[in-house]
Amino acid sequence: MKFEEIDLSPDIMSGLADVNYTELTELQEEVLPAILEGKDALIKAEPGSDKIASFVIPALEMIDDREEQEGASVLVLTPNPDESQQIDELVWAMGYHAQIESASVDMDSDAEEQEEALKSNVQVISGNPGPLADITKKLRYVFRDVKLVVIDAADEMVKLGLQPKLKAILRRVLNDHQTVIYTEEMNEEVKELTKLYFEDAEIIGLEDSSHMLTEPPKVDGMLxxxxxxxxxxxxxxxxxxxxxxxxxxxxxxxxxxxxxxxxxxxxxxxxxxxxxxxxxxxxxxxxxxxxxxxxxxxxxxxxxxxxxxxxxxxxxxxxxxxxxxxxxxxxxxxxxxxxxxxxxxxxxxxxxxxxxxxxxxxxxxxxxxxxxxxxxEKVKQKLKERKKKKKNKKKSKNKKRHNNGRNKRKKKKKKDELELPRPSFDKLSGGRKGQAKKDQKSGVIGLIKELFS
Structure with a gap:
């Protein structure tokens, strides 16, 4: 689908032409109509310019269509300072012909400049929850005329523990407004966060969306x-x-x-x-x-x-x-x-x-x-059989071990009996050497040898 097929103002179309935006991406085709119709939305999207443009374009159209406005009309909250600055730059580029101004209140920018930007009543404010919560508290700043709030990367917000800062900022939005939440993944923490800001919303890109934002039923007390x-x-x-x-x-x-x-x-x-x-x-x-x-x-x-x-x-x-x-x-x-x-x-x-x-x-x-x-009962019976079998197996194993030990002892005894030392002829007087010795000692020669030995 081309942007020409969407009913956008001439100034916004000129801004899109300046940044070479001619055709909608698949995500933008799903998201733009929902936001332009004023619906709350929960959207699954990955980081990048495709996602940023999906809410910046309808936000600019919304601002350009308003005849009278005081202060910020669009508030975008994102955990990433680089992304906050990208949003600010894209708003400036696409909204140039419509004379739409924006400011980024992020962790990497000068605090004094950010305070001045808020005081100048820009139409779009993008920022990180931490510094934006601090500055709005310091200035006692409230949002009286915001029509659209975008919570970007809600899953990342949860991981970084930014919910308290987020809530502090949104308490300063005093009027009814449209809320759009983007997340890359859905979990229980993100679900709880979304329930705080809308009950019924258009859900885009998320499976299992039928009960995403509804409370689970209670277990029947009679069940x-x-x-x-x-x-x-x-x-x-x-x-x-x-x-x-x-x-x-x-x-x-x-x-x-x-x-x-x-x-x-x-x-x-x-x-x-x-x-x-x-x-x-x-x-x-x-x-x-x-x-x-x-x-x-x-x-x-x-x-x-x-x-x-x-x-x-x-x-x-x-x-x-x-x-x-x-x-x-x-x-x-x-x-x-x-x-x-x-x-x-x-x-x-x-x-x-x-x-x-x-x-x-x-x-x-x-x-x-x-x-x-x-x-x-069948399982109990099988457990008994298993225990009995295990017991018999153990008994059989012990008996086998006992018999093996007894057999080993018998074999050793038999072996010892078979290997008794045989008598030596040297230690017996009737042996060959003993007889030879006796023979040597008899006679004159034997007597002489014995005397001279």
Whole structure:
């Protein structure tokens, strides 16, 4: 799409021509209409001029379209001083024909010059939260006529611990305004930050956007939910035993990976149980078909990997099993929300040794914490058999070790008996040498030799 196809003022179009902007990038095609329509927006974007232009262009159009204005109309907050200066330069270049002025309040600029810029009532202020919070506090400066606030690189703001400075600045914005937030990655901290500034927004470039800004549902107080501590190397055995003890009309089983769903699918099929699986790599057509098979009742078990529970449009599932415990309490809440209330409905988590920390976090964060459940009887029996087998094996090993020791002692004794020293002829008077000696001593010659020896 070309910029000529967008309804921009002649002055702004002249500014775009000055900097050789003729065609919109893919990001700009998505972002510009949302900002121009006055919508709040949460946008995923990487650093660079493409991102900066995506909010500078609609900001300039907004300013140029206003007949009367006092003070700053646009406030841009970014953690990077270089980026703050780039924003200032791009505003100056693109807004030249519209006579739009800007100032950068950043860590690398002179404080006195920045104070003077704020006092001169420029239309666009870009800045780093630290110095801007300090200067506005010193000058007792407030923003009375800001129409657009841009929070850039929100994930970086969080990493640098700039939320307090950010909040201090935005408390000085006294009027209602449009808010646009950019982030390179989405995490819980960024999500919490965004919830402070808007409840409903256009979400661009982020997957799993259906519940991004909504509060997770509360766990039904009547819901039965618990967890089973799984013995070592007995997770599938525990799952199958639990399924056998608690038959249900339909059941959703969440795993941590596609590999996990594939393994469980084969296990369920061997037991003649009808199952299907959903994961992130399925095409939309296959995903829809498998989902329909479950909702129509053609299959009893739905195995899910790599898909958040909030994206699964189900109601009144009889049972949810967390084959792998979710590390995020909100994900647990959404999974619990799939289950209808009633005695037959339940959420069960299988907790292996590596899942202990996750279940501990769930217990501390949920008002109604899950309770520990007993092992299925079949698993208890197998554990007994395993212990008995291990005990017999140890006994057999000890007996073998004892017999080996006794055999070694017998062999040594036998060997010692076989290797007794044979009598020497030299020490026996009847030996050959002894007889020779006796013979030598007899006779005259022997007597002479004995005398002269």
């Amino acid at each position: 039965s939910h618990g967890y089973i501590y799984v013995p070592n190397r007995m997770k599938i055995t525990t799952l199958m035993a639990h399924i056998e003890e608690t038959p249900t009309d339909n059941c959703v089983i969440f795993t941590a990976s596609k590999r996990g769903t594939d393994r469980l699918y084969r296990t369920l099929r061997k037991q003649n149980l009808k199952a299907t699986s959903l994961h992130g790599k399925l095409s939309d057509e296959k995903r829809a078909q498998r989902f329909a098979n479950f909702t129509n009742g053609d299959v009893q078990y739905l195995l899910v990997a790599d898909i958040p529970a909030a994206e699964i449009d189900l109601q009144r599932v009889t049972q949810v099993i967390n084959y792998d415990v979710p590390s995020n309490p909100d994900e647990y809440r959404y999974r619990a929300d799939l289950v209808g209330s009633g005695k037959a409905s339940r959420v069960v988590s299988l907790v292996s040794k590596q899942d202990r920390s996750d279940i501990n976090e769930l217990e501390s964060s949920l008002k109604q914490a899950p309770k520990e459940l007993e092992l299925p």
